Amino acid sequence: MQHLDRRGLLGAALLLGAGAIRPARAQTDIGRASAFIQTTGQQLVAAINDQSRDIAARRQRVAGVLRQAVDVDGVGRFIIGRWWRTATPQEQQEYLKLFEETLIRNLSARFGEYQGVRFSLGRTQQRTEDDVLVNTVIERPNSAPFSLDWRVGEIGGQPKVVDVIAEGTSLRLTQRSEYSSVIQRNNGQMAALLQAMRGQIQQLAAREQGR
Amino acid sequence: MRQSTVSPPPRARLALAAPLLAALLLAGCATRPPASDPEAVAEFEQTNDPAEPTNRRLYAVHQGIDSYVLRPVAVGYRAVVPRPVRTGVRNVLGNLRTPVILANDMLQGEPRRAGDTLGRFLINSTLGLGGIFDVAASRFGVRGHAEDYGQTLARWGVGEGPYVFVPVLGPSNPRDLVGFGLGIVSDPLTWFGQGAIVDGLTYGRTGATVVDTREGLIEPLDDLERSSLDSYATLRSVYRQRRAAEIRNDTSRATPSSAGSTGFGVGTGEPR
Numbered sequence: 031m032q033h034l035d036r037r038g039l040l041g042a043a044l045l046l047g048a049g050a051i052r053p054a055r056a057q058t059d060i061g062r063a064s065a066f067i068q069t070t071g072q073q074l075v076a077a078i079n080d081q082s083r084d085i086a087a088r089r090q091r092v093a094g095v096l097r098q099a100v101d102v103d104g105v106g107r108f109i110i111g112r113w114w115r116t117a118t119p120q121e122q123q124e125y126l127k128l129f130e131e132t133l134i135r136n137l138s139a140r141f142g143e144y145q146g147v148r149f150s151l152g153r154t155q156q157r158t159e160d161d162v163l164v165n166t167v168i169e170r171p172n173s174a175p176f177s178l179d180w181r182v183g184e185i186g187g188q189p190k191v192v193d194v195i196a197e198g199t200s201l202r203l204t205q206r207s208e209y210s211s212v213i214q215r216n217n218g219q220m221a222a223l224l225q226a227m228r229g230q231i232q233q234l235a236a237r238e239q240g241r
Numbered sequence: 242m243r244q245s246t247v248s249p250p251p252r253a254r255l256a257l258a259a260p261l262l263a264a265l266l267l268a269g270c271a272t273r274p275p276a277s278d279p280e281a282v283a284e285f286e287q288t289n290d291p292a293e294p295t296n297r298r299l300y301a302v303h304q305g306i307d308s309y310v311l312r313p314v315a316v317g318y319r320a321v322v323p324r325p326v327r328t329g330v331r332n333v334l335g336n337l338r339t340p341v342i343l344a345n346d347m348l349q350g351e352p353r354r355a356g357d358t359l360g361r362f363l364i365n366s367t368l369g370l371g372g373i374f375d376v377a378a379s380r381f382g383v384r385g386h387a388e389d390y391g392q393t394l395a396r397w398g399v400g401e402g403p404y405v406f407v408p409v410l411g412p413s414n415p416r417d418l419v420g421f422g423l424g425i426v427s428d429p430l431t432w433f434g435q436g437a438i439v440d441g442l443t444y445g446r447t448g449a450t451v452v453d454t455r456e457g458l459i460e461p462l463d464d465l466e467r468s469s470l471d472s473y474a475t476l477r478s479v480y481r482q483r484r485a486a487e488i489r490n491d492t493s494r495a496t497p498s499s500a501g502s503t504g505f506g507v508g509t510g511e512p513r
Contacts, residue, residue, distance in 0.1 A: 112280045198486020204478045211474035226470045
Protein backbone atom coordinates (compact mmCIF):
# COMPACT_ATOMS: atom_id res chain seq x y z
CA MET A 31 0.00 0.00 0.00
CA GLN A 32 2.75 2.35 1.00
CA HIS A 33 4.53 1.40 -2.19
CA LEU A 34 1.49 2.27 -4.27
CA ASP A 35 1.09 5.63 -2.57
CA ARG A 36 4.66 6.51 -3.28
CA ARG A 37 4.29 5.70 -6.95
CA GLY A 38 1.17 7.78 -7.20
CA LEU A 39 2.89 10.67 -5.53
CA LEU A 40 5.88 10.50 -7.81
CA GLY A 41 3.61 10.27 -10.81
CA ALA A 42 1.78 13.38 -9.70
CA ALA A 43 5.06 15.18 -9.15
CA LEU A 44 6.11 14.21 -12.65
CA LEU A 45 2.90 15.60 -14.08
CA LEU A 46 3.47 18.84 -12.21
CA GLY A 47 6.64 19.28 -14.14
CA ALA A 48 10.11 17.85 -14.17
CA GLY A 49 11.47 20.96 -12.49
CA ALA A 50 9.50 20.31 -9.35
CA ILE A 51 11.15 17.00 -8.50
CA ARG A 52 14.60 17.80 -9.71
CA PRO A 53 17.16 18.21 -6.98
CA ALA A 54 17.98 21.87 -6.57
CA ARG A 55 20.72 22.70 -8.97
CA ALA A 56 22.68 25.88 -9.28
CA GLN A 57 22.07 27.88 -12.41
CA THR A 58 24.83 27.45 -14.92
CA ASP A 59 26.71 30.53 -15.98
CA ILE A 60 26.91 30.97 -19.76
CA GLY A 61 30.50 32.15 -19.83
CA ARG A 62 31.60 29.36 -17.56
CA ALA A 63 29.76 26.76 -19.61
CA SER A 64 31.26 27.86 -22.92
CA ALA A 65 34.75 28.08 -21.40
CA PHE A 66 34.25 24.54 -20.15
CA ILE A 67 33.19 23.31 -23.60
CA GLN A 68 36.09 25.17 -25.18
CA THR A 69 38.58 23.41 -22.89
CA THR A 70 36.92 20.01 -23.22
CA GLY A 71 36.71 20.35 -26.99
CA GLN A 72 40.37 21.26 -27.25
CA GLN A 73 41.31 18.26 -25.12
CA LEU A 74 39.19 16.00 -27.32
CA VAL A 75 40.59 17.39 -30.56
CA ALA A 76 44.16 17.03 -29.23
CA ALA A 77 43.46 13.42 -28.22
CA ILE A 78 41.83 12.56 -31.55
CA ASN A 79 44.54 14.13 -33.70
CA ASP A 80 47.52 12.88 -31.68
CA GLN A 81 49.58 11.16 -34.36
CA SER A 82 52.21 9.87 -31.91
CA ARG A 83 49.84 7.24 -30.56
CA ASP A 84 48.04 4.30 -32.14
CA ILE A 85 44.26 4.20 -32.41
CA ALA A 86 43.73 2.22 -29.20
CA ALA A 87 45.77 4.69 -27.17
CA ARG A 88 43.97 7.62 -28.77
CA ARG A 89 40.63 6.09 -27.94
CA GLN A 90 41.76 5.62 -24.35
CA ARG A 91 42.62 9.28 -24.09
CA VAL A 92 39.31 10.33 -25.62
CA ALA A 93 37.49 8.08 -23.13
CA GLY A 94 39.42 9.72 -20.28
CA VAL A 95 38.38 13.22 -21.35
CA LEU A 96 34.75 12.14 -21.73
CA ARG A 97 34.63 10.50 -18.28
CA GLN A 98 35.79 13.80 -16.81
CA ALA A 99 33.44 16.00 -18.78
CA VAL A 100 30.17 14.06 -18.93
CA ASP A 101 27.75 13.63 -16.03
CA VAL A 102 27.59 9.91 -16.82
CA ASP A 103 25.42 8.88 -13.85
CA GLY A 104 22.99 11.75 -14.36
CA VAL A 105 22.60 10.99 -18.06
CA GLY A 106 22.14 7.30 -17.25
CA ARG A 107 19.42 8.10 -14.71
CA PHE A 108 17.67 10.43 -17.14
CA ILE A 109 17.68 7.81 -19.87
CA ILE A 110 16.33 4.97 -17.75
CA GLY A 111 13.57 7.28 -16.50
CA ARG A 112 10.60 5.61 -14.84
CA TRP A 113 12.13 2.12 -14.98
CA TRP A 114 14.67 3.05 -12.32
CA ARG A 115 12.21 2.60 -9.47
CA THR A 116 10.96 -0.80 -10.58
CA ALA A 117 14.54 -2.12 -10.80
CA THR A 118 16.25 -3.89 -7.90
CA PRO A 119 19.27 -2.15 -6.33
CA GLN A 120 21.54 -4.72 -8.00
CA GLU A 121 19.97 -4.00 -11.37
CA GLN A 122 20.35 -0.27 -10.81
CA GLN A 123 24.03 -0.69 -10.03
CA GLU A 124 24.68 -2.94 -12.96
CA TYR A 125 22.77 -0.63 -15.26
CA LEU A 126 24.89 2.39 -14.34
CA LYS A 127 28.05 0.36 -14.84
CA LEU A 128 26.95 -0.97 -18.24
CA PHE A 129 25.64 2.43 -19.26
CA GLU A 130 28.95 4.13 -18.55
CA GLU A 131 30.78 1.51 -20.58
CA THR A 132 28.33 1.72 -23.50
CA LEU A 133 28.33 5.51 -23.56
CA ILE A 134 32.10 5.96 -23.34
CA ARG A 135 32.83 3.20 -25.85
CA ASN A 136 30.23 4.47 -28.30
CA LEU A 137 31.33 8.10 -28.08
CA SER A 138 35.05 7.39 -28.20
CA ALA A 139 34.61 5.03 -31.15
CA ARG A 140 32.62 7.77 -32.90
CA PHE A 141 35.02 10.60 -32.10
CA GLY A 142 38.02 8.36 -32.74
CA GLU A 143 37.07 8.33 -36.43
CA TYR A 144 37.11 12.12 -36.65
CA GLN A 145 40.72 12.33 -37.85
CA GLY A 146 41.82 15.86 -38.67
CA VAL A 147 38.81 17.33 -36.86
CA ARG A 148 38.63 21.01 -35.97
CA PHE A 149 36.06 22.64 -33.82
CA SER A 150 35.04 26.15 -32.90
CA LEU A 151 32.47 27.74 -30.64
CA GLY A 152 29.34 28.99 -32.36
CA ARG A 153 26.53 31.05 -30.92
CA THR A 154 25.85 30.35 -27.27
CA GLN A 155 22.48 30.57 -25.70
CA GLN A 156 20.70 29.81 -22.49
CA ARG A 157 17.89 27.46 -23.18
CA THR A 158 16.40 26.29 -19.91
CA GLU A 159 16.45 27.53 -16.35
CA ASP A 160 19.30 25.32 -15.25
CA ASP A 161 21.20 24.33 -18.36
CA VAL A 162 23.17 26.15 -21.00
CA LEU A 163 23.28 25.02 -24.60
CA VAL A 164 26.73 25.64 -26.04
CA ASN A 165 26.85 25.52 -29.81
CA THR A 166 29.97 24.28 -31.59
CA VAL A 167 30.83 23.85 -35.24
CA ILE A 168 32.66 20.65 -36.18
CA GLU A 169 34.77 20.64 -39.31
CA ARG A 170 36.34 17.58 -40.86
CA PRO A 171 38.36 17.23 -44.03
CA ASN A 172 36.19 16.36 -47.05
CA SER A 173 32.84 16.85 -45.41
CA ALA A 174 30.48 19.70 -44.80
CA PRO A 175 30.80 21.39 -41.39
CA PHE A 176 28.02 20.62 -38.96
CA SER A 177 26.82 22.01 -35.70
CA LEU A 178 26.78 20.18 -32.41
CA ASP A 179 25.09 21.53 -29.27
CA TRP A 180 26.33 20.59 -25.83
CA ARG A 181 23.89 20.88 -22.96
CA VAL A 182 25.87 21.87 -19.89
CA GLY A 183 24.56 21.64 -16.35
CA GLU A 184 26.06 22.46 -12.99
CA ILE A 185 26.62 19.16 -11.17
CA GLY A 186 28.12 19.27 -7.69
CA GLY A 187 29.59 22.72 -8.33
CA GLN A 188 31.20 21.66 -11.61
CA PRO A 189 29.98 22.24 -15.16
CA LYS A 190 29.27 18.89 -16.83
CA VAL A 191 27.91 17.78 -20.18
CA VAL A 192 24.39 16.40 -19.72
CA ASP A 193 23.37 15.99 -23.37
CA VAL A 194 24.70 16.26 -26.90
CA ILE A 195 22.37 17.50 -29.64
CA ALA A 196 23.23 16.97 -33.31
CA GLU A 197 20.91 18.54 -35.88
CA GLY A 198 18.03 18.82 -33.47
CA THR A 199 18.43 15.24 -32.27
CA SER A 200 19.16 14.85 -28.59
CA LEU A 201 21.28 11.87 -27.65
CA ARG A 202 19.61 11.35 -24.30
CA LEU A 203 16.05 11.62 -25.63
CA THR A 204 16.79 9.18 -28.43
CA GLN A 205 18.44 6.67 -26.13
CA ARG A 206 15.68 7.03 -23.59
CA SER A 207 13.06 5.88 -26.07
CA GLU A 208 15.35 3.09 -27.26
CA TYR A 209 15.93 1.66 -23.77
CA SER A 210 12.33 2.11 -22.72
CA SER A 211 11.19 0.28 -25.82
CA VAL A 212 13.51 -2.66 -25.07
CA ILE A 213 12.16 -2.93 -21.52
CA GLN A 214 8.52 -2.57 -22.58
CA ARG A 215 8.81 -5.22 -25.23
CA ASN A 216 10.18 -7.59 -22.61
CA ASN A 217 7.26 -7.22 -20.20
CA GLY A 218 8.88 -4.46 -18.18
CA GLN A 219 11.92 -6.56 -17.34
CA MET A 220 15.02 -4.47 -16.66
CA ALA A 221 17.02 -7.71 -16.87
CA ALA A 222 16.30 -7.89 -20.61
CA LEU A 223 17.82 -4.46 -21.17
CA LEU A 224 20.89 -5.35 -19.11
CA GLN A 225 21.39 -8.50 -21.16
CA ALA A 226 21.08 -6.58 -24.42
CA MET A 227 23.57 -4.00 -23.15
CA ARG A 228 26.06 -6.71 -22.21
CA GLY A 229 25.79 -8.15 -25.71
CA GLN A 230 26.29 -4.73 -27.23
CA ILE A 231 29.42 -4.06 -25.16
CA GLN A 232 30.87 -7.37 -26.35
CA GLN A 233 30.21 -6.35 -29.94
CA LEU A 234 31.78 -2.94 -29.43
CA ALA A 235 34.83 -4.53 -27.83
CA ALA A 236 35.14 -7.00 -30.70
CA ARG A 237 34.95 -4.14 -33.18
CA GLU A 238 37.69 -2.24 -31.36
CA GLN A 239 39.88 -5.35 -31.51
CA GLY A 240 39.21 -5.64 -35.22
CA ARG A 241 40.68 -2.23 -35.95
CA MET B 242 -10.30 7.15 -81.34
CA ARG B 243 -9.25 8.45 -78.02
CA GLN B 244 -5.75 7.97 -77.00
CA SER B 245 -5.90 5.70 -73.98
CA THR B 246 -2.49 4.10 -73.96
CA VAL B 247 -0.62 6.96 -72.38
CA SER B 248 0.30 5.81 -68.93
CA PRO B 249 -0.12 8.47 -66.29
CA PRO B 250 2.98 8.70 -64.15
CA PRO B 251 1.52 11.18 -61.66
CA ARG B 252 -1.37 8.91 -60.93
CA ALA B 253 0.93 5.92 -60.83
CA ARG B 254 3.03 7.64 -58.22
CA LEU B 255 0.04 8.67 -56.20
CA ALA B 256 -1.28 5.14 -56.46
CA LEU B 257 1.73 4.09 -54.44
CA ALA B 258 0.16 5.74 -51.45
CA ALA B 259 -3.21 3.95 -51.69
CA PRO B 260 -2.23 0.46 -50.47
CA LEU B 261 -0.19 2.07 -47.72
CA LEU B 262 -3.15 4.03 -46.45
CA ALA B 263 -5.27 0.88 -46.66
CA ALA B 264 -2.72 -0.97 -44.56
CA LEU B 265 -2.94 1.81 -42.02
CA LEU B 266 -6.69 1.63 -41.79
CA LEU B 267 -6.40 -2.06 -41.03
CA ALA B 268 -3.72 -1.29 -38.50
CA GLY B 269 -3.39 -3.33 -35.38
CA CYS B 270 -3.26 -1.11 -32.36
CA ALA B 271 -0.92 -1.00 -29.43
CA THR B 272 -2.57 -1.53 -26.07
CA ARG B 273 -2.97 1.67 -24.19
CA PRO B 274 -1.63 1.32 -20.67
CA PRO B 275 -4.23 1.48 -17.86
CA ALA B 276 -5.07 4.90 -16.42
CA SER B 277 -3.80 3.71 -13.03
CA ASP B 278 -0.26 4.03 -14.37
CA PRO B 279 -0.01 7.73 -15.28
CA GLU B 280 3.68 7.55 -16.17
CA ALA B 281 3.11 4.73 -18.63
CA VAL B 282 0.18 6.64 -20.13
CA ALA B 283 2.32 9.77 -20.43
CA GLU B 284 5.02 7.81 -22.20
CA PHE B 285 2.49 6.12 -24.49
CA GLU B 286 1.16 9.52 -25.51
CA GLN B 287 4.60 11.01 -25.95
CA THR B 288 5.74 8.12 -28.14
CA ASN B 289 2.73 8.86 -30.36
CA ASP B 290 2.69 5.43 -31.97
CA PRO B 291 -0.71 3.82 -31.35
CA ALA B 292 -0.32 1.54 -34.40
CA GLU B 293 3.08 0.29 -33.25
CA PRO B 294 2.52 -3.46 -33.93
CA THR B 295 1.54 -2.74 -37.55
CA ASN B 296 4.30 -0.20 -37.95
CA ARG B 297 6.84 -2.72 -36.71
CA ARG B 298 5.61 -5.24 -39.27
CA LEU B 299 5.92 -2.65 -42.03
CA TYR B 300 9.37 -1.80 -40.72
CA ALA B 301 10.38 -5.46 -41.00
CA VAL B 302 9.12 -5.47 -44.59
CA HIS B 303 11.15 -2.34 -45.26
CA GLN B 304 14.26 -3.87 -43.69
CA GLY B 305 13.90 -6.83 -46.06
CA ILE B 306 13.57 -4.61 -49.13
CA ASP B 307 16.41 -2.45 -47.88
CA SER B 308 18.90 -5.21 -47.23
CA TYR B 309 18.19 -7.04 -50.51
CA VAL B 310 17.60 -4.12 -52.87
CA LEU B 311 17.96 -0.52 -51.67
CA ARG B 312 21.23 -0.71 -49.74
CA PRO B 313 23.07 -2.97 -52.21
CA VAL B 314 22.03 -0.71 -55.09
CA ALA B 315 23.18 2.37 -53.16
CA VAL B 316 26.52 0.73 -52.31
CA GLY B 317 26.98 -0.32 -55.93
CA TYR B 318 26.11 3.16 -57.14
CA ARG B 319 28.74 4.66 -54.85
CA ALA B 320 31.32 2.08 -55.95
CA VAL B 321 30.73 2.46 -59.68
CA VAL B 322 29.89 6.13 -60.15
CA PRO B 323 32.70 8.59 -59.36
CA ARG B 324 32.06 11.19 -56.70
CA PRO B 325 31.88 14.27 -58.99
CA VAL B 326 29.19 12.59 -61.07
CA ARG B 327 27.20 11.64 -57.97
CA THR B 328 27.46 15.22 -56.77
CA GLY B 329 26.17 16.37 -60.16
CA VAL B 330 23.24 13.96 -59.95
CA ARG B 331 22.39 15.19 -56.46
CA ASN B 332 22.61 18.80 -57.62
CA VAL B 333 20.30 18.18 -60.58
CA LEU B 334 17.74 16.40 -58.39
CA GLY B 335 17.96 19.22 -55.87
CA ASN B 336 17.48 21.80 -58.59
CA LEU B 337 14.41 19.97 -59.90
CA ARG B 338 12.93 20.20 -56.43
CA THR B 339 13.31 23.96 -56.14
CA PRO B 340 9.85 24.89 -57.53
CA VAL B 341 8.22 22.96 -54.69
CA ILE B 342 10.69 24.39 -52.14
CA LEU B 343 9.97 27.88 -53.44
CA ALA B 344 6.21 27.37 -53.17
CA ASN B 345 6.61 26.29 -49.55
CA ASP B 346 8.97 29.14 -48.68
CA MET B 347 6.23 31.48 -49.86
CA LEU B 348 3.38 29.58 -48.20
CA GLN B 349 5.31 29.87 -44.94
CA GLY B 350 5.76 33.60 -45.40
CA GLU B 351 9.53 33.47 -45.65
CA PRO B 352 10.41 36.00 -48.39
CA ARG B 353 14.14 35.86 -47.71
CA ARG B 354 14.30 32.11 -47.99
CA ALA B 355 12.04 32.25 -51.04
CA GLY B 356 14.45 34.74 -52.61
CA ASP B 357 17.38 32.40 -51.91
CA THR B 358 15.52 29.51 -53.50
CA LEU B 359 14.48 31.49 -56.57
CA GLY B 360 17.95 32.94 -57.03
CA ARG B 361 19.52 29.51 -56.71
CA PHE B 362 17.14 28.09 -59.30
CA LEU B 363 17.89 30.82 -61.82
CA ILE B 364 21.66 30.73 -61.30
CA ASN B 365 22.06 26.96 -61.15
CA SER B 366 19.74 26.28 -64.09
CA THR B 367 21.81 28.61 -66.28
CA LEU B 368 25.39 29.07 -65.06
CA GLY B 369 25.18 25.69 -63.34
CA LEU B 370 24.36 24.01 -66.66
CA GLY B 371 20.90 22.74 -65.85
CA GLY B 372 21.63 22.31 -62.17
CA ILE B 373 24.65 20.03 -62.50
CA PHE B 374 26.89 22.49 -60.65
CA ASP B 375 25.76 24.26 -57.51
CA VAL B 376 27.27 27.57 -58.58
CA ALA B 377 24.89 29.49 -56.32
CA ALA B 378 26.55 27.95 -53.25
CA SER B 379 30.12 27.71 -54.48
CA ARG B 380 30.40 31.13 -56.21
CA PHE B 381 27.65 33.23 -54.65
CA GLY B 382 27.52 31.69 -51.19
CA VAL B 383 23.77 31.07 -51.29
CA ARG B 384 23.24 27.66 -49.80
CA GLY B 385 20.20 25.56 -50.46
CA HIS B 386 17.64 24.52 -47.92
CA ALA B 387 14.80 22.03 -48.04
CA GLU B 388 11.16 22.82 -47.44
CA ASP B 389 8.03 20.79 -48.06
CA TYR B 390 4.26 20.78 -47.60
CA GLY B 391 4.46 18.70 -44.42
CA GLN B 392 6.48 21.51 -42.85
CA THR B 393 4.14 24.15 -44.24
CA LEU B 394 1.11 22.34 -42.80
CA ALA B 395 2.94 22.16 -39.48
CA ARG B 396 3.62 25.90 -39.60
CA TRP B 397 -0.07 26.40 -40.27
CA GLY B 398 -0.83 24.54 -37.08
CA VAL B 399 -1.72 21.10 -38.42
CA GLY B 400 -0.73 18.39 -35.94
CA GLU B 401 1.43 15.50 -37.04
CA GLY B 402 -1.05 12.76 -36.16
CA PRO B 403 0.09 9.27 -35.14
CA TYR B 404 3.49 7.99 -36.20
CA VAL B 405 3.49 5.84 -39.32
CA PHE B 406 6.22 3.75 -40.89
CA VAL B 407 5.92 3.29 -44.66
CA PRO B 408 8.21 0.78 -46.41
CA VAL B 409 10.67 2.48 -48.81
CA LEU B 410 9.38 5.98 -47.93
CA GLY B 411 10.43 5.58 -44.31
CA PRO B 412 9.19 7.16 -41.10
CA SER B 413 6.26 9.52 -41.45
CA ASN B 414 2.84 10.55 -40.16
CA PRO B 415 -0.49 11.48 -41.78
CA ARG B 416 0.39 15.17 -42.04
CA ASP B 417 3.69 14.50 -43.76
CA LEU B 418 2.13 11.86 -46.02
CA VAL B 419 -0.44 14.40 -47.18
CA GLY B 420 2.46 16.81 -47.69
CA PHE B 421 4.25 14.16 -49.72
CA GLY B 422 1.22 13.78 -52.00
CA LEU B 423 0.89 17.56 -52.37
CA GLY B 424 4.57 17.71 -53.26
CA ILE B 425 3.98 15.39 -56.20
CA VAL B 426 0.72 16.99 -57.31
CA SER B 427 2.08 20.54 -57.17
CA ASP B 428 5.35 19.72 -58.92
CA PRO B 429 5.14 21.31 -62.38
CA LEU B 430 7.26 18.48 -63.77
CA THR B 431 4.59 15.97 -62.75
CA TRP B 432 2.23 17.50 -65.31
CA PHE B 433 4.74 18.44 -67.96
CA GLY B 434 4.25 16.72 -71.29
CA GLN B 435 3.27 13.15 -72.02
CA GLY B 436 4.44 10.18 -73.98
CA ALA B 437 6.99 7.45 -73.48
CA ILE B 438 10.00 9.74 -73.17
CA VAL B 439 8.42 11.96 -70.54
CA ASP B 440 7.26 8.89 -68.61
CA GLY B 441 10.73 7.45 -68.82
CA LEU B 442 12.23 10.66 -67.49
CA THR B 443 9.70 10.79 -64.64
CA TYR B 444 10.45 7.23 -63.57
CA GLY B 445 14.14 7.88 -64.03
CA ARG B 446 13.94 10.88 -61.75
CA THR B 447 12.04 8.89 -59.11
CA GLY B 448 14.55 6.05 -59.31
CA ALA B 449 17.51 8.40 -59.14
CA THR B 450 15.98 10.13 -56.10
CA VAL B 451 15.62 6.81 -54.28
CA VAL B 452 19.18 5.69 -55.08
CA ASP B 453 20.73 9.08 -54.33
CA THR B 454 18.83 9.34 -51.05
CA ARG B 455 19.83 5.87 -49.91
CA GLU B 456 23.46 6.50 -50.91
CA GLY B 457 23.54 9.58 -48.69
CA LEU B 458 22.22 7.51 -45.80
CA ILE B 459 24.60 4.53 -45.95
CA GLU B 460 26.68 5.66 -42.97
CA PRO B 461 23.95 7.14 -40.76
CA LEU B 462 21.72 4.07 -41.11
CA ASP B 463 24.59 1.57 -40.73
CA ASP B 464 25.57 3.46 -37.61
CA LEU B 465 22.05 3.42 -36.24
CA GLU B 466 21.68 -0.28 -36.99
CA ARG B 467 24.93 -1.06 -35.21
CA SER B 468 24.55 1.08 -32.14
CA SER B 469 20.86 0.70 -31.35
CA LEU B 470 19.29 -2.05 -29.29
CA ASP B 471 15.97 -1.33 -31.01
CA SER B 472 16.49 0.38 -34.35
CA TYR B 473 12.75 0.82 -34.88
CA ALA B 474 12.38 2.86 -31.69
CA THR B 475 15.56 4.85 -32.33
CA LEU B 476 14.53 5.72 -35.88
CA ARG B 477 11.10 6.81 -34.66
CA SER B 478 12.61 9.11 -32.07
CA VAL B 479 15.24 10.52 -34.43
CA TYR B 480 12.69 11.19 -37.16
CA ARG B 481 10.30 13.03 -34.88
CA GLN B 482 13.03 15.15 -33.32
CA ARG B 483 14.61 15.98 -36.68
CA ARG B 484 11.28 16.79 -38.21
CA ALA B 485 10.54 19.20 -35.36
CA ALA B 486 13.93 20.87 -35.94
CA GLU B 487 13.28 21.11 -39.69
CA ILE B 488 9.93 22.74 -39.08
CA ARG B 489 11.65 25.31 -36.85
CA ASN B 490 14.23 25.75 -39.66
CA ASP B 491 16.78 24.87 -37.03
CA THR B 492 19.11 22.55 -38.90
CA SER B 493 22.44 23.06 -40.55
CA ARG B 494 23.79 20.65 -43.09
CA ALA B 495 25.27 17.70 -41.28
CA THR B 496 22.47 15.31 -41.90
CA PRO B 497 20.57 15.40 -45.14
CA SER B 498 17.18 16.99 -44.68
CA SER B 499 14.22 15.28 -46.24
CA ALA B 500 13.89 15.25 -49.97
CA GLY B 501 10.17 15.04 -49.84
CA SER B 502 7.74 15.65 -47.10
CA THR B 503 8.40 12.39 -45.46
CA GLY B 504 10.86 9.81 -44.36
CA PHE B 505 14.49 9.68 -45.22
CA GLY B 506 15.93 12.21 -47.50
CA VAL B 507 18.56 14.28 -49.10
CA GLY B 508 17.05 17.66 -49.55
CA THR B 509 18.66 20.38 -51.50
CA GLY B 510 21.32 18.77 -53.56
CA GLU B 511 24.06 19.62 -51.09
CA PRO B 512 26.79 16.99 -51.05
CA ARG B 513 27.51 15.48 -47.71
